[in-house]
Amino acid sequence: MIEFPQHFLWGTATSAYQIEGSPLADGAGPSIWHRFTHTPNLVRDGATGDVACDHYRRFLDDVGLMRDLGTNAYRFSISWSRVMPQGRNAVNPAGLDFYDRLVDALLAHGIEPMVTLYHWDLPAALDDLGGWLNPEIARWFAEYAAVVFRRLDGRVKLWATLNEPWVVTNGGYLYGALAPGHRNRFEAPIASHHLLRAHAEAVRVYRAEGRHRIGIVVNLEPKYPASHDPVDRAATARADAYMNRQYLDPIFRGGYPEELAQIFGEAWPRWPADDFALIRQPIDFLGVNYYTRNVTRFDPHDGLLQAAPVSQKRATYTETGWEVFAPALSDVLVWVKERYGNPPTYVTENGAAFFDPPAVEGDRLADPLRVDYLRQHIKAVHAAIEHGVDVRGYFVWSLLDNFEWSHGYSKRFGIVHVDFDTQKRTPKDSALFYAKVIASKGQAADDPPSRP
Numbered sequence: 001m002i003e004f005p006q007h008f009l010w011g012t013a014t015s016a017y018q019i020e021g022s023p024l025a026d027g028a029g030p031s032i033w034h035r036f037t038h039t040p041n042l043v044r045d046g047a048t049g050d051v052a053c054d055h056y057r058r059f060l061d062d063v064g065l066m067r068d069l070g071t072n073a074y075r076f077s078i079s080w081s082r083v084m085p086q087g088r089n090a091v092n093p094a095g096l097d098f099y100d101r102l103v104d105a106l107l108a109h110g111i112e113p114m115v116t117l118y119h120w121d122l123p124a125a126l127d128d129l130g131g132w133l134n135p136e137i138a139r140w141f142a143e144y145a146a147v148v149f150r151r152l153d154g155r156v157k158l159w160a161t162l163n164e165p166w167v168v169t170n171g172g173y174l175y176g177a178l179a180p181g182h183r184n185r186f187e188a189p190i191a192s193h194h195l196l197r198a199h200a201e202a203v204r205v206y207r208a209e210g211r212h213r214i215g216i217v218v219n220l221e222p223k224y225p226a227s228h229d230p231v232d233r234a235a236t237a238r239a240d241a242y243m244n245r246q247y248l249d250p251i252f253r254g255g256y257p258e259e260l261a262q263i264f265g266e267a268w269p270r271w272p273a274d275d276f277a278l279i280r281q282p283i284d285f286l287g288v289n290y291y292t293r294n295v296t297r298f299d300p301h302d303g304l305l306q307a308a309p310v311s312q313k314r315a316t317y318t319e320t321g322w323e324v325f326a327p328a329l330s331d332v333l334v335w336v337k338e339r340y341g342n343p344p345t346y347v348t349e350n351g352a353a354f355f356d357p358p359a360v361e362g363d364r365l366a367d368p369l370r371v372d373y374l375r376q377h378i379k380a381v382h383a384a385i386e387h388g389v390d391v392r393g394y395f396v397w398s399l400l401d402n403f404e405w406s407h408g409y410s411k412r413f414g415i416v417h418v419d420f421d422t423q424k425r426t427p428k429d430s431a432l433f434y435a436k437v438i439a440s441k442g443q444a445a446d447d448p449p450s451r452p
């Protein structure tokens with residue numbers, strides 16, 4: 001028998017560029033993702049977010065889908081360049097109006113909005129000024145955040161500054177698979193540091209102007225050593241520092257993990273001590289995105305970490321090549337509790353890409369692997385709560401199949417299928433399963449598997 005707390009939030013999550021479409025509509029400026037997708041050969045099949053799920057025009061229907069599922073929360077992101085086409089100074093009222101209407105529609109259906117201010121779509125005009133490498137960006141971000149707070153705070157009570165700063169840096173500045181596509185070991189720590197400063201400046205503005213709660217969303221991927229060999233253990237610690245502690249240690253403990261200086265070597269700058277007082281400002285909650293774990297071993301051929309994941313023979317892997325391993329979600333939530341003092345926590349993303357089997361019985365879309373993934377992970381969240389972790393909500397990634405960054409539309413994460421030719425939405429079995437879980441306060445995740 002499992003029962004989640006009374007006020008637990010059950011939601012779905014999306015992000016602006018991945019679903020909205022119409023990226024330049026109504027006075028919006030281009031983002032780095034608009035630019036990246038319109039540069040040949042950077043994204044699979046030449047896919048762009050020009051149409052995506054056409055959510056910009058269909059958002060009322062999509063809110064209707066959320067209501068039908070019984071969700072009581074929705075995490076979405078705001079496109080900075082819709083609100084400020086140049087990223088700073090002039091505000092585009094039509095851009096703000098869109099999010100205003102979205103928030104009202106959510107509230108009208110009893111769905112609590114959680115707003116992410118930055119989910120990777122930097123205004124292209126700011127990239128022209130150096131983007132996350134320019135120290136001024138902390139001020140630009142805070143200015144943008146203040147504009148959004150003034151319009152939506154009160155109706156929005158849960159704010160996240162950044163989504164996954166690690167991915168912004170690792171994908172955007174170190175390995176180049178994500179916008180803006182740089183590959184530079186010297187840039188990576190600088191971008192990370194400015195992301196943290198920007199986060200902190202936005203929190204500072206919120207303390208002066210906001211009335212509710214603000215936090216940050218990080219992706220955590222627990223690392224387990226492949227053996228007891230000290231070289232594997234040290235490699236695991238490096239991988240863990242780089243991915244899991246790089247952002248949380250400065251925020252909760254006021255300094256970077258010591259492994260980072262070793263990892264980056266001469267590319268690791270000296271940081272002004274004052275920055276850490278700013279970065280360490282208290283936050284009201286932590287958002288954890290969890291997809292997978294890694295079993296890690298020493299690998300002298302890896303240029304940065306000298307560490308590599310070991311593939312697990314009997315495991316199931318998703319279509320993005322990520323091992324399905326739910327116990328690590330409990331582990332990582334307990335780790336957050338113990339290392340960082342049990343902050344109020346939301347699982348802000350969790351889900352899986354699988355090729356969906358074709359429709360069976362009319363419209364029904366059976367996605368048993370995703371149903372099983374959700375079942376196991378929801379139980380893992382419950383197990384963490386039983387261990388005393390202050391988990392307050394769970395958001396499935398994602399509501400809709402959508403634009404999966406450099407994979408284009410080839411990886412489907414939605415619990416609702418999207419036909420990208422017609423924009424028809426069809427809830428998959430996983431959506432029906434999730435609705436049952438919500439209606440039963442979690443119990444349905446513990447029931448023996450059955451057809452939805």
Ligand code: BGC
Nearest residue numbers: 015163164167219349397404
């Ligand atoms: C991101 C999403 C992305 C998902 C699946 C997360 O890293 O926040 O934008 O679609 O993972 O890859």
